[in-house]
Amino acid sequence: MSKDLDQLAISTIRLLSVDQVDAAQSGHPGAPLGLAPAAHAVWKRMRFNPKNTDWINRDRFILSNGHGCALLYSLLFLYGYDLSIQDLKQFRQLGSKTPGHPEAHDVPGVEVTTGPLGQGISNAVGLAIAQKQFAATYNKPDFTLSDSFVYAFLGDGCLMEGISSEASSLAGHLQLNNLIAFWDDNRISIDGDTNVAFTEDVIARYKAYGWHTIEIAHGDTDLDAVSKAVDEAKSIPDKPTLIRLTTTIGFGSLQQGTHGVHGAALKADDVRQLKEKFGFNPDEHFAVPNEVKDYFHEHVKENQKIEAEWNKTLASYVEKYPKEGKELQRRLSGKLPDGWKDALPSYKPSDKAAATRKLSETVLSNLLPVLPELIGGSADLTGSNLTKGTDQAEFQPPANGLGKFSGRYIRYGVREHGMGAIMNGIAAFGANYKNYGGTFLNFVSYASGAVRLSALSHLPVTWVATHDSIGLGEDGPTHQPIETLAHLRAIPNLSVWRPADGNEVSAAYQSAIESTSTPHVIALTRQGVPHLEGSSIENASKGGYTLIKQDKPDVIIVSSGSEVSISRDAIAQLEKAGIKAGLVSLPDFHTFDKQPQSYRLSVLPDGVPILSVEVLSRFGWSKYSHEQFGLDHFGASGKAPDIYKWVEFTPEGVADRAAKTVQFYKGKPILSPLNTAF
Amino acid sequence: MSKDLDQLAISTIRLLSVDQVDAAQSGHPGAPLGLAPAAHAVWKRMRFNPKNTDWINRDRFILSNGHGCALLYSLLFLYGYDLSIQDLKQFRQLGSKTPGHPEAHDVPGVEVTTGPLGQGISNAVGLAIAQKQFAATYNKPDFTLSDSFVYAFLGDGCLMEGISSEASSLAGHLQLNNLIAFWDDNRISIDGDTNVAFTEDVIARYKAYGWHTIEIAHGDTDLDAVSKAVDEAKSIPDKPTLIRLTTTIGFGSLQQGTHGVHGAALKADDVRQLKEKFGFNPDEHFAVPNEVKDYFHEHVKENQKIEAEWNKTLASYVEKYPKEGKELQRRLSGKLPDGWKDALPSYKPSDKAAATRKLSETVLSNLLPVLPELIGGSADLTGSNLTKGTDQAEFQPPANGLGKFSGRYIRYGVREHGMGAIMNGIAAFGANYKNYGGTFLNFVSYASGAVRLSALSHLPVTWVATHDSIGLGEDGPTHQPIETLAHLRAIPNLSVWRPADGNEVSAAYQSAIESTSTPHVIALTRQGVPHLEGSSIENASKGGYTLIKQDKPDVIIVSSGSEVSISRDAIAQLEKAGIKAGLVSLPDFHTFDKQPQSYRLSVLPDGVPILSVEVLSRFGWSKYSHEQFGLDHFGASGKAPDIYKWVEFTPEGVADRAAKTVQFYKGKPILSPLNTAF
CATH class of the missing domain: 3.40.50.920 (Rossmann fold)
Known part of the structure; x- marks a missing residue:
């Protein structure tokens, strides 16, 4: 691809984005104008098939600064995803495929729903965890079925949110070298210059988390630097990478470099001069030069070949490793193994009373051997949440000697919000992952922002929420949920179970595991409860x-x-x-x-x-x-x-x-x- | 004070804490055993009067790792706060003054409610902001009325929570040199060794935030180092300080250095050997040697003299600066200025329709000149929340040239949870501070953990929560609250206003400003609404x-x-x-x-x-x-x-x-x- 063609492609992406915002007279033109070059350079390197958005070994792209979604929609359209020019013209209109922030459930090619700041980069950590776990489980010395990367763009806002700190600290600990993040350092947020509130040394902070860091001085123009940075990031064996990309918000606009260009449509004369500046016809809207169209078409064809190769590899794999191969095929088809429900315990009234958190532990211990896609952890409350099954190996980088990447128990640390977003990322990876996270019911509230996105994005994650009432006793009102169930029950598309006994615990997990689009919270007691006459898994399932x-x-x-x-x-x-x-x-x-x-x-x-x-x-x-x-x-x-x-x-x-x-x-x-x- | 007496005092604090947990057979002995020496060294340096816990120029002590509250209760008892030995014996019992986590509203001497991790250190940032604002407003070249410090202890869990990252980043930006934090680096959390999930370089991270850092290698024993660290921290002109205090969790216990000592009572034989080791009678419980009692008594007397001096200074101040002096006395008495309500606008149906967020802006602009105790800001949504009054100077460190410490507008950055906890800290400072924070209603959820603590702690903070429904339009479902009002309304002691017009907006603010113990959320529209026939401030106030x-x-x-x-x-x-x-x-x-x-x-x-x-x-x-x-x-x-x-x-x-x-x-x-x- 010639430099001129690159430039033309970038201008096309920029102007398609500006035209979307212009048509809607609503949206965020600043980030797309600043980020188009880096996005173009990254997408050129990515492996994906727009005609099969579920391909498990695709690279993932996450726009954590989701307000810049016009950029993402432009790319999805140009790369031939199921998104038409008509969809771009309907940007931010009711019923369109191009909502004001990217919604995974409704827009083909959008990996996770972003917009609420800090969520996307944390989802990216979850995707990277899932990829590592998946690769460690199924790759063989002679078969690399999974080696995809997660690319994330994030803005200053994402970096200010605590959720990203939580997820980034964990990503460094876990040595997730499959995660490559670009910080759009444009020095502008809604309140103006970031120096009013955000003057920390971000690069030093990420180094402190154990990340590799790279700085690109001229992100507006220097495509080579972006490409080299991706090479360098990919070569790092044991660290995620943060690339500081210095850009100009609203590049090319008369208001470039100011917050005036962040969240409102450009004025008509500004759009005109921008098109002229980039060599486009100022009277034309949503223009795509033919050579740009052809380029993207070619790129997709090459990528489709890569997927076809992968499919052949998979076929050989299934032949050579029929056990793993069949399991993999089942998981990729989204089916649960036959007879898995037999592992759910049922109880009679004469059985010994027990805390429902304890009964939950039994369910998890029973299900883990049957469901290889079941993974989970706790936000530093393992012994209280009882979330660790017998013999459940830890998900840890091999180098630290505490576990392995094929481990299925995640030590989240005291990071509930990060855990919630990471859970969403794991679920979004695919491969039928059923993942859970434990904390006290009261502290699910710390993760509210992520929980509502699970529900909105139809991600079937499960919260193991123990200590579910004043029944937790001595820890007192700071730990005793009062409003929490009302809060969660008011969230659309969220199942909030509060089982009364063993059979109801089994029913709750049955519902959670079978779910493909509804997240679950299972509220569990600290204290013992009897098994009830008349309860059964079947009854409770209603x-x-x-x-x-x-x-x-x-x-x-x-x-x-x-x-x-x-x-x-x-x-x-x-x-x-x-x-x-x-x-x-x-x-x-x-x-x-x-x-x-x-x-x-x-x-x-x-x-x-x-x-x-x-x-x-x-x-x-x-x-x-x-x-x-x-x-x-x-x-x-x-x-x-x-x-x-x-x-x-x-x-x-x-x-x-x-x-x-x-x-x-x-x-x-x-x-x-x-x-x-x- | 001799070294021996220091040691005896520390042993007393340790054993009183252990005896509390032992009596309850519930609680956390590990942190008190590890932190008693540092706490003792710090409290020796602090200015406070146990008989007047509201003294505005007291130093504040925040136990962010609130589960270690037995330590705090021991100190409060020894220093003669309104907490008896009988109260210590009732540790964690229903109706006691010694609940399982420190509750500000119920326990004399507890500055803020802690336990939910990360909140306390973030409250401390709020306290430090309030002190700076208060000092800059009332100190004169010849009168230093306010020069107190905020001391915070925090554990690994607090550092893992994103909320502390948000607040700490802002504290560095604001150059809050009146904040001195001790990180209890005991390398243990509930899941065991912190190396399972938390391997970042904390000191480097805090340096990146712009903090001064100090490391103390032998926190179990080295009192001098603690004292010197406090001196050093106090001498830093423009940075908060984080002191890494290497300690042994459960120091002295047979299980010291393990998570076995974190959250459960010690075994009987362990308590015995501990008492013997420290030279105490193993058969005696809640023992306080006379010389220790005397020492603390003396210390309090000295501190009371300091307060008496301060009261004299205040009297002279009022004489020399009657305007500021009267205002100050009014604020310290918790009264609002006469006639302040006249500043609340009222409307007729013929008045022009307006968005309630716009009407809120008018109220704030009217109230700010009348109420010097009114301060607030926004989580990087100033132009959307309309939270900045006309001529409201920014609260910024003088050195950055963007404002001054007497400014009353706080640029929080995109940090809702941190903002919520900082708001709690500002309210907890006293001096009648009425403080507000703006964000979209949907993103109040990010701060759920802090909001419920406002309500539990009776802190009258106000959330200016704009964009309160699908009426925000194009930003879409990621930004449109659905469950949010149900969630907030289910929280006890929280006023959740959703005004319909101008008079109702005024009524909402009237309620918020008059409140002394109930936090408020005011949900406001992005879109215009008419003024209603029949509405009035008086009617709406019901x-x-x-x-x-x-x-x-x-x-x-x-x-x-x-x-x-x-x-x-x-x-x-x-x-x-x-x-x-x-x-x-x-x-x-x-x-x-x-x-x-x-x-x-x-x-x-x-x-x-x-x-x-x-x-x-x-x-x-x-x-x-x-x-x-x-x-x-x-x-x-x-x-x-x-x-x-x-x-x-x-x-x-x-x-x-x-x-x-x-x-x-x-x-x-x-x-x-x-x-x-x-």
Whole structure:
């Protein structure tokens, strides 16, 4: 490719991006104008097939500064992804394939959803972890099935966010040399010059994390330097690389180098002079010179040949290593192994009471040998979350002597937000990875930004969220979730399980493992709970079901987790007082909501007052109940049984509320909360 | 103080801490055993008065690794704070003054609530900012009223959390030389040796942030080094200091240096040998040698003299500088200036429609000249949040030429979580600081960990949370909050305002400024809204009120923010169809819930079906309504009016739901959702 053609391609990318923002009169032209040369130089080096976006050995490109998505859409269009010029013209319009920030689930070729700053670079760490784990698991001395790289672009904003610090520190520790990041050092953020708030020495910081660093002084123009930097990064055996790319935001615009060009469309005369400056017709929009079109077409053809070669390699691999080959093929097809569910334990009421976190440990230990795609870890709470299965080797760089890259247990350190984004990256890698991360339920909140992106991006990750209530006891209110379940349950496309016993724990994991597009949070107790009469994996899999059925009940108690058995005991007391109470366990709102209305109404019928019982915020429970017994205040430090007594979450306390509910609704006609007007 | 006495004091601190954990059979003995010498050396140098914990010029001590709180409680007890030996014996018991993690609101002498890792060191940055701002505002060439220091202890976990990276980077930028932090480098976290996940070069990282660093090789024993390090740190004119303190976790225990000593009580024989090793009677518990008691008593007396001197200085100051002096005395008494509310703008329906973020800007611009204690900033969204008042100088180190330490506008950078914790620190400083921070509502989630601590700690900070719905338009679902209000409303002691017009914005700020113990989130629109007939600051101050009153309405619509005017237009349509609908604006659940039941029932009475209308998650609205019109899915990128049409949040769409509600409840007896059984 000649230098002139390179330049023409770059100008095309720049102007396609500017035209998108111009058509929408909304968006961010600054980053695409500054980053187009580096992006072009990187994409020239990347292996990928626009016609098979799932090819497992493709290189991944992550635009962590997602507001610059016009750049990404221009590239995807030019490289022949399923994105037309018409799509570019619909930039940021309702229903388009070119939303205001890149959305993985909706735009072909977008690897992960970015925009919320710091997420993309952290997803990239997850992708790099997955690639290392995948390669270490399936490559053979004579077969390299996986050797792809992860390229990430990130801006100053991404570097300021703590999530990127967490993920970058871990990436350095893990020696992820398959990760190559470009810092767009344009010295501008929304508040103006970065010197108002961001004057740290970024390069020194990344060196401190154990990264290799490279500096490119003229990122606006120096393609060779970018290409050489990629070579150098690829040659480093044991470190991720951060490339400082000095660029000019809004390169070529009359406002270049200012924050005026960051987040608003250029003025009409600015667009005109820009096109003239780059040798384009100022009256033409969305122009793609033929030689540019041809170049990208050729590049794709070459890349497709590479994929075809890879497919042949895979075929030989399957022949020579039928066991691994079959497993690999199964994983690439997104199927789970036959009979995997047999590994899920089930329980009888006579089985020994146990904390649901302990029951979760049993499930994980049972599933790990059956599901090679199951990997996970904890944010430095392994012994509390009980997330490590028997004999689960650690995912560590071989050099540190603590594990191996084929290990499946990840030591995340105390980095919940980074863990959440890394989990998203692992899931986005493909190969059917089912990955989980453990922390206390309360500290899932630290990762809120990543959790909502799991849900938005349809990434089936699983949070093992132990210590799920005031029942954790002495650690006190700083550690006791109150609002957390309401928060998580209000997130669309998120399954939030709070199992009451062993069978429900198994059901929660069954749902999580089977999920292909819904993330899961499994909230688990620190304290012991009994196995319930009437529970089963099958019943619990409906998200909600009747545990104690009464003929013409006076009241139905609906509950979750550790409060189900307390409610059961309350019902025994109520019976003595002549009150007939039914019991419903509702481990997951999301799953229950998907059941047919007839089933749901059979569980929570008309004509009976319903009382919900859960020892966290009552917020949201009125969706299923007429009366709510819950907490409207923070918890306290003390022995768990003492705290339960203090808040009256005892059989007596529940029975008292149930009796009051019966009394209050006596003689009143009662509609199920599930019966609604629209 | 002799070396022997120092040693005896340290042993006393260690053993009091061990005895607390032992009595509770729960807690963290490791950190107190390792950190007692450094804590002792630091507290010896600190100025504070246990009998006046609000003294504004006290040095602050922050235990960021809050799980080590037994250490802090031992010190507070020995120094004569309002904490008795009986309280130590009640460590981690329900109702005690010695909860499992230090809680600022409940334990005298605890400056900020810690435990959730990374928060304390970030609070410390806020305290240091407040001290700098306070000193620069009130010190005179001949009067130094404020020259206190902030000392923080932090562990490896705090350093792994991204929040500390955010706050530390900003602290370096701001050249906060009044901040002295000790990193307890004991190489152990819950998962064992920190080398499993945390191998970065912390000292190099902090140097990169612009911190001064010091290393102490023998933190278990070398008191002189600690004292010298404090001297050195105090002498640095323009940098915060991080002191790497190499210690042995669980020093003296049979399990010292292992994670076995981190989070569980020591075994009985271990406690015995420890006491013997330190020359104490193994059969005695909670022992305090008399000479130790006397020493601490003397120290306090000396410190009290210092405070008495300071009070004299203040008196002279008030005489010489009556204007500043009176202002200062007013602030220290926690009073707001007379007539400050006159600065709150009020509006008539004929006033021009405006985005509530714009109306918020007017309020801030009006209040800033009246309230010197009002300071705030934005997480790099100043031009979007509109958080900067006219002529609001920047809080910057004088050396960088961008502002001054008496400035009141803080450039937080893209660091929401750090900002949240820094806001908590500023509020915890005292001097009546009212401080706010701006970001998009969706990104308040990044700061969840800090927001819940504001609420738990009763710190009246204010979030200016703009772009509060799908109404932000083109930026799309990555930026559009759905679950966010449900999340925040479920947090106890948090006021979450979503004002509908100018008067409601003023009411929200009135509530925030008057608050002394409840944090506020004010959710504001990007798009314009009209000023409503019937709104007033007084009405809105009830949290919920009737905007359109009907005699015997067929339905009442209850709504918030930008959907109130849409609902109003729907009511006009319904009237034409012969349906009488009332309208209630509910800008803040928290404030409304505090009104008398009779008032609340006058707003949301029995006998009328109530429909809630809000373009975010419906979750939680059933507390106030029978039917909920809201979103159960993510938003989309597009023009705001297009998105509103897509989700049918138009007058027609609302009218349709209202008509269906009327139809559905026809003939059914209806109870207000506010009428409950218990």
